[in-house]
Amino acid sequence: MPHLASPAAALRQVLAAHAVRDCPHIVEIGGAGLPITGFLTHQPDSVTVIDPKIPDFSAAMLNDTPCRVRHLAAKLQDVEIAPAGPYALILLGLSLKPFGRRGATPPELLGLAAGARVLVIDYALDLERAQGQIGALTATRPAPPVIDLALTINDEALRAAGFDRRRHLVFAPA
Secondary structure, eight states, X not given: OGGGSSGGGGHHHHHHHHHTTTOSEEEEEOOSXXXXXXXXXXXXXXEEEEOTTSXXXXXXXXXXXXXXXXXXXXXXXXXXXXXXXXEEEEEETOOOOOBTTBOSSOHHHHHHHHHOSEEEEEEETTOHHHHHHHHHHHTTOSSOOSEEEXXXXXXXXXXXXXXXXXXXXXEOOO
């Protein structure tokens, strides 16, 4: 994913890591090109990243502290996940695809979004697939986002891919 190789592309992860710094459990859907794990500066109890393109990985430590780290090479629709609470859900580069007869925003994902203490969503404004998914995800939250940031990342690779104009949302507890 060449559009994720530039330093500017990592800004989304830095913002997300800051937003979830008080959550002991982190779940990221997507993230194969640049998982949140390496950007977390706190000491969470667990970090789970689910993406069909990520290499399987597990570790027992993060930031010199015990932490259950799992990177699962799977589609969300194939994984049963029940994170311990309180947890944060991170969706950077929102662009979920349907899986078989299951939609791109299955009830399990909407349940995770509704139950998250902190929900972070980043998506490209010009990506039609994301535009079709954002409404269902934001509808799971009882209050508007505490951060609603429109940004343009001045990076040639992102611009060429049509991913330079973005919206970054952070929902916190009501």
